[in-house]
Amino acid sequence: MGRAFRRTHQIFRDYAGPLLIGLGVALIWANLFPASYELWMQTPWIDLPGVGRVSWEWLVNDVFMTFFFGVVTAHVVSTFARLGSMRDVVAYAFTPFLAMTFGVVFPAGLYLAAVFFLGHPEWARGFGIVTATDIALAWLGARIALGARHPAISFLLLVAIGDDIVSMLVIAFFYPRPDRNFIPEALLWVLGAIVVARLLSRTFPEQWVFTTLVAGCLSWYGLFHAGLHPALALVPIVPFLPFSSIPTIGSGDPSSNASPSTSEEKVGLRGDVSKMPGEGDSPLERFARSLSGPVDDGLFLFALANGGVAFSHVGVLSGVIALSLLFGKVAGIYAAGRLTEAVGWLRAVGFNRFSLFLIALSSASGLTVSLFVADAAFAHDFALKSEAKAGALFSLAFVALAAFLGRFRNSGCRDLPADDREGT
Template sequence: MYKVWNFVTNYSLLLIFGAVIALIWANIDPHSYHAFVEFPLAEDFFIGHAHDDGHGHVSRTLTLHYLVNDLLMALFFAIAAKEVWEAVILKNGSLRGKKAATPLVATAGGMFGPILVYLGLAAILGSETYSAVKDGWAVPVATDIAFAYLVGRIVFGAGHPAIRFLLLLAIADDAAGLVILAVAYPTGALAIEWLLLSVAAAVAVFALANWLPRKLDVGNEVRPNSTWVRQKLGFWPYLIAACISWYGFMRAGIHPALGLLPIVPTIPHADRAFGIFASAEQHLSDLLNDIEHKLKLPVEVILFFFGLLNAGVEFNAIGDPTWLVLAGLIIGKPLGILIMGAFAAHVLKLGLPEGMRTIDLLVIGCVAAIGFTVSLFIASVAFDADAMLGDTPVQAAAKMGALFSFGAAAISIVAGKLCRVEKQNG
C-alpha cells in the first residue's frame, strides 16, 4: 500500500475547517450566512440558477453557491472519476478481476441497506413523513472516501487487508453515486440535444488530440505527432472540451457538477496505477496524472468553500430527516455490507482477502457509514431548500444527518475493539 495519508489529510482538514466555520456562522448569524451563500455574482448571466418569468423567458443568476456546487465541484468529481476510471480500465486496476468481486457485491449491500432502512423507517413514521423525505433515499448511500480511509487506518492499521477492501468498496460506491446523481436528480427536463453536445466534445477531443496523433505515429518510434500535441497543446484541448461538456450537461438538465465525466476517459493515461490517491502517482508523467497534480491545490480550496457553503445548518433544524439519514448510514450501511459481503465470500465462494475475517466486514461497514461530502452534496440537490416537514426544513435536517455521520468514526473504533481487530501497521 503506497502512502496516501498526507494527500487525503489535506483534502479532509480543509473541508472540515470550512464546515466548522459554516456551523458556527449559521448558528450565530443565520441571516448573514445565507445572504453570503446566495450572494449574486452576476444577474441575467449565461450560467447559473434558472428563473422562468412565466412568459417563456428564462434568465439565470450566478450565485456564490452555484459557482462552487455546480461549477467548481465538477473538478472534484472529475478527480473521483479519474480514480474510478483507473480502477476499471487499467490492466492492474483495482476493480478488475476476481479480487474486486467480493467488494463489489458488498458495495451493493452498502447501497441497498441504507435505502431500505431510510425508506422503511420513513414509512413507519407515517405517510406525511414518507412523502416529505422519500426523494432523499440516496443521501445515506454515499461513503466519504477520504474520511473513511483516515478512520480505517486508525481502526485497522495501514497494513491490514481490510484497508484495500475498504478502498475498493469506496471506489465502487463513488462510481454508483455518480450514476445515481446523474439519473435520479436531474436539474430539469432532459434535453437530449444538449447532452449530445457533451458527447460530441468528448468524441472530438479524443479523436483529434489522442487517437489521430497516435494513428499517424504508427510505425514511428519517435512519435513526432503525439509528442507535438503533448508539448505544444498540453491540456488545452481537454480544457476546451471540458467547458463544452459542462455547458452541455447544464443545458441538458443533468447536474453540471458531473459535466467533466465524459472527458476524463479521453485523456491519455499510462497503463499503470498505484491505487486511490496514491502519492506514488506524482512520479507519473502521463497527461491524466499531470492534470490531477495541477488540480490538487485548487480542489483543496474548492472543498473548503464547499464545506463553508453547504454545512451551515442551524441546530434547531434537527428533525426526522436527520435521524433517517443517520439510521440509513450507521445501521443500513454496516448490515448491508456484512450480509452481502458474507454472501459473496461464503455462498458465492468468492472468498475474502488473506488475513481478513468475516466479522471485519461489519467494522468496514461502520467505517463506510461516514457519508459527509457526497451525502451533503446529494442532500442539497435532493430537497428543495424551502421544503418543510412540519416546522422542520427538510434539506437542512438531512444535511445535519450527513454531518452527524462523523459519529460513525467513534462507532468504528468501538466496533473494532469489540470485534477484536488486530491492527497491522506496515
C-alpha cells in the first residue's frame, strides 16, 4: 500500500500536479472571493522575529523559493560536472547554449519593442518575465509530444537550465527589493557565507545539512538587508557542496551520439539530479534528492500565493507577455537549431525540424519563474502585476499546444538521418 502511494505520488509530481492544482485553486479563489484571497495571501498578517509582519505571499516567495532556486542550482552544477573537460562543454553544450541565448534575447527584444511601440516605456521593467522557461512544464509537454526516449528531451533540458541561470541573474541584478534600499555593505554577509560554505564543505564534507543551513542563513540575511531577493540565498552556496566523480559524456568527440542527459531520466519539477546517470551519494546529490520532492509539493503553495489572478485584470500587458514568450522563444530556439545545422558547426541538433519546433514551443512556457519575476517587476503596481501574471499563466497553453501537435503528428517523433533533414 505504501509503495503504491509513493509511486502514485511520484507520478503526480512528475506531471506537475501540485503546481497545476495550486493554480486552479488560486484562480477560483481569486475570482469568486477576491477580498478573502487578498486578505489571506497578500495582506501582512504573519509576525516573523527580526523581519516584522509579512504576508503569506512574501513567506512563499522569499523563504520557500530559496529551496527552489537551490535545487535548480544543484541541477546546473551536476549537469556541467557531467560534461567533464572544457572540450566536452563546448562540443555538447554549444548548440543548447546558443538556443538558450537566442531564446532569451529574442523574446526580451520583442517585448521591449512592443512596449515602446505601444507607448508604455514604464512596462519595460518587465522584460525579465519573458526570459524564463519552466523546466517542469516544458519537459512534460515535450515528453507527451515526443515520447520519453526522444533525444530532443536532453536538448530541451540543457536549454531550460540555461534559461533558469539567466533568470536568476536577471532577478539578482535588475529587480532589487522595492520595499528596501540597496545597501551594498550588507553583501559582505553573502561573501562571508561563501567562505563559510567553502570551509565547512572541506572540514565536514558529508554534513551538507549543516553547511547549507549555516551558510544559507548568512547568505539569506545578507541579501535581505542588501535590498536584494533573499530567495537566491542558496545559489552561491550549493556549488560548494562536494559532488562525486560523475562519468563524463562521450570522449570529447563532437560527432558522438552521446547526450548530456539520458532520455530516461526523471526530472521532477526542477530537474531532480538524483535521477541522473552516474548517480551517487555525494552531498550535492543528497541535497537535491532530499529537497526536490518537498520543493515539487511546495509549488502548490507557490501557485496558490502567486496564481490568483482575477480575469478582470487581463489586459494589453498580458497579451504582450504571452506573445513575446510564444514568438520570441519559438523563433529564437528554432533559429539557433537551424543555424548550427546549416553551418555544421560543432554538435548540430540530432533530430528533425518538427521536433525542434515542438521543443521551442514547449520552452515558451515560463510559468513559475515568470510569476516570480512579475511579482518583483511590478511590486508597486497591483494592476500591472496582475496583468503580467495573467500573461505568464497564458503560457500554459503553449505547452498544451506542443503536446497536442506532437501527438497529432506522430511522425514528428522520428529521428531522421542527417542527409534527410533538409526535406523535413
